[in-house]
Amino acid sequence: SPAAFCGIVGMRPSIGRVAHTPKAGIDRNLGVQGPMARNVEDLALLLDAMSGDYAADPLSLPAPATSFLSATQSGKKPKRIAYSPNLGITPVDPEVKAITRKAAERFAEAGAIVEEAHPDWREAHECFHVLRAFDFAISKAQLLRTKRDLLKPEVIWNIEEGLKLTVEQLERAEAQRVGMTARAVEFFKTYDLLLTPTTIVPPFPIEHRYVTECAGKRFDNYVEWLGIVYAITLACCPSLSLPCGFTASGLPVGVQVVGAPRSDADVLAGAKVLEDILGLRGTTPIDPKVKQ
Template identity: 40%
Template sequence: MTEELTEKFAYELVELLKTGEISVKEAIDASRKRHEDVDSNVNALPMTFYDEAIQKADKIDIKKEKENKKSLMGLPIAVKDYNDVGGIPTTYGSKIFANNIPTKSDATVQRLVNNGAIPIAKSNVPEWAGGHTFNPVYGITRNPYNLEKIAGGSSGGSSVALATNQVWLATGNDLGGSLRTPASFNNVVGLRPSVGVVPRGLRYHSFDPLWVEGPLAKCVKDIALMLDAGTGLCETDPLSFDHSCQSFFDSLDNFQLPARVAFTEDLGIVPVEQEVRSTVRNILPHLKTLGAEVGSDIPDFSGAIDSFHTLRGLLLAYMMGDLLKTRRDDILIDIVKNIEVGYEVKNEQIISAEKFRQDLYRKMVNFFEDYDFLICPTCSVLPFDIKTPFVTEIDGIPCKTYIDWFAITFALTLTSCPIISLPIGFSSDGLPVGIQILGKPRQEDRLLAFAKLIEEKVGLHRNSPI
């Protein structure tokens, strides 16, 4: 029974909870049993609190939850260790915060809880930020498709927990690709919504448009389900809003074909491994069978890498500058360097980065006059050796910084558009490869509906690799 339940998609389990075919306790017990069976191999969920979840399950009134169309009916979820769950440690992967226990959940988690989710675990993260999930508090998270490869980051723990069927939904957040990269590396689905679609906690710069919260799941329908439960206006997040779509889940079958799609292997600015290029080309026949017209005209992304470095540095200086003054020696050296970028950047660089971001958004508006979506690889590389902290070279071209290997995701961050990472195939060694699909601003409903069509065409095998 346990294996049967954990292999189901979230929307299937929610229906079983709604009809009373299974209880919330049975769902929690299934997650616990699966965690005990597999997590020692991958270290995705280093902090669990199943007993506390069982206590909350006793208080779930399914009859009342049925009155809320957005309710997850007591579905167990994993919460990324950058988000607060009241009474549970939030470490950010840092020894400085190893004993940090928030008194209440943040806005992202509380919205999900209000709509019937029950957190059962914290998922592992890199120390503060990054594309490789390891830290001095909980250790390293491994890729279930090859335990000697990285899981990606920073939502690596959440993605691996999904890939190994330990949970049905998990939270993530995304600055430069932290939802999308691990989703691709672990054969799951991750959505970076438009800023404000999912409310953010107080840790973040309230007016920053780069870092967003978003859902991770095993299929597009589950992404829509979780987005319904997590979206909406929140008075503590000034950029949050009530989306025009009343139900992302109900809108999944409303997409009207054909569509016009731009396809690029490298955005014209980044190196990409040859096997990644050949694998993502597999999407082209599927687009044609859907009747989509495929073109190659994309906006000019030149300048995106420098602009992102500047804006990311400013954000990290804002968020961590005070901590740097008192605990410098306890912060990962690469993060220290990033914070210092924010303090050392010149006014001209800030102005140039802001102008680039504005100009790119206007280019995207013009782009969408002719196209509905832009598709490109999620990652420039395949999951790499777990002992390697970051990629230094791609296809013979050196990387200038430790984050440039995921420039193909952070370049798209600057567009302010919603982006979904969707599995598209596997390398010759059986490592997952994903594509990014970028849609029009605040049109998550159309993006998800189109992604579901592609997902159905591709039809990838989604069973846990371990």
Template identity: 40%
Template structure:
């Protein structure tokens, strides 16, 4: 289906790209205060319909001192409600922290502010980020702007919706099992899960683990590259972080990509369930990408024990978080989180060691794959959004789902192998819901991945998402 008819009734500035707005800031044609005002006005317009930016910090933002010669030059942005912002209510979407106001910011927040970002609000997330449907007992559900009866995925659902509706120009996300890729897919925007160490961060208070990462979310590929530049770099508080590339990601993303070699794996060798509807949209998009310098073939490397490896890594993350969280918070956790903790407790050390062997094998397989291909393309999710009241699908394309993690299997590979992965909007379902294509790149290959994604984005020539919510 072609893109549904949409409108945008927000302030003109809100529809501009982050790059355009930063340029205006540097020229002195607008101020950060101007942008704060129009962003807040847009939130007033759409928040009753979508519930994406659940906590605003306007006074804090207006009081920020920002130099226009910094990378973001005073651009307002959103921070996911899993990352503390000093002096701003940060709930992690859980009742036990509903009134929590931290005194110190997460290092990624400090980095973004040092580089000219102005935090204007916290975006909604499922409870402690667990689940791919953004709802919690503190703030309720975030709704998909393309059809407000549908879910926006998760756990960075609020971030994705804030971008799609023009409330913010850039919005921070994080990803373990597709937590920024799935919302980007469902909302028609771009989300990049970087390689571990690129944007700092670590998962579950375990500084040397690399399952969970912070990452940029934006309306197009070049804005995503700009945001990654603002996040990237070494910081001694992050044990696995390392310096940024000599050439900014944005500069490389703008360069001619040259020959591009894409392998499309529709179901990862039968590993992940996929509806015909999604496969059709993606294959149509890939057909339009077949340019003289772009080759597309059906191919998937062998990926044994991918499910076991991912689940082991996730068990480690959940147990690390649980052990560092007081009982007066954990006692409120929803049943699905308690089930995750039970799985973690039941895991043996032998099983975890085997999972690390499996990860190494999968990584080596992918390293060989990237000797002959630039990206592995596959779905982000195997089905279109469901009604917001449904926590997760119990089946996909006739295949029963064992739990709420099963339907996210397309996300597992990048996480297990430590690869960068990007969700690129490429089309729409017959019912008018966005569909993204997941592009997985080589280890620390963000620059090339962004370059390829920008080339494909230009080939498809889809309008950038910035819409008024569509009532469902």
């Protein structure tokens, strides 16, 4: 979301691609570190600098034999692209849908077949609600006990949701995540990349704490509007947000480029192909102080 809303390129790499120092748990992986940059090649260069194994992080991966920058510059073109406006799980703003669909369809100019399809990830909301709450409980319960007055209400709610969880809920959520990941792996045997909107709405006024509704649907909590990205997180897939156009009022829109688990290099190569086709490099990031 930050990259899409700012008109820059951002990437969520595969689990372990960028090492970190574990704090609240060795195997926490809903959140990963990743690069943001003005274009796909700069992003790949930064990911090269960030990548590599690290003994303190047992999940960390060694740097690949071929640099991410080389993979990005390889010109490797995807043969079959899936586009989904909503992954079957979320509403989406009509203008965002139209802009991202038009961008995805331009992969045809690189000779790719573009079809509307997505994996079955219908359990994403239930699964993420539980696993995020659990993560908040193990990582932030101490803050709730000692600094409650400094926490915003949404965070207090999320920690308390985690502290109420049962082992049965965790068992179900972990099984759902295993299923989602297996279906992702199967899906990417047919499609090289999956494209969706990065966010379901354009950038919104800073006074709004979060998106409460979209296209007539009201959300139950403060994170549900992010389902289109957290479904990808749950399925362990790398994803990249690429600037793909502007709304009628001049606000930037990002398209999410997703690949199979560990296919970071293919995601970068595909994103570079689309970046070249779209020809928007240099038009972003925008200066927020200038009226568009």
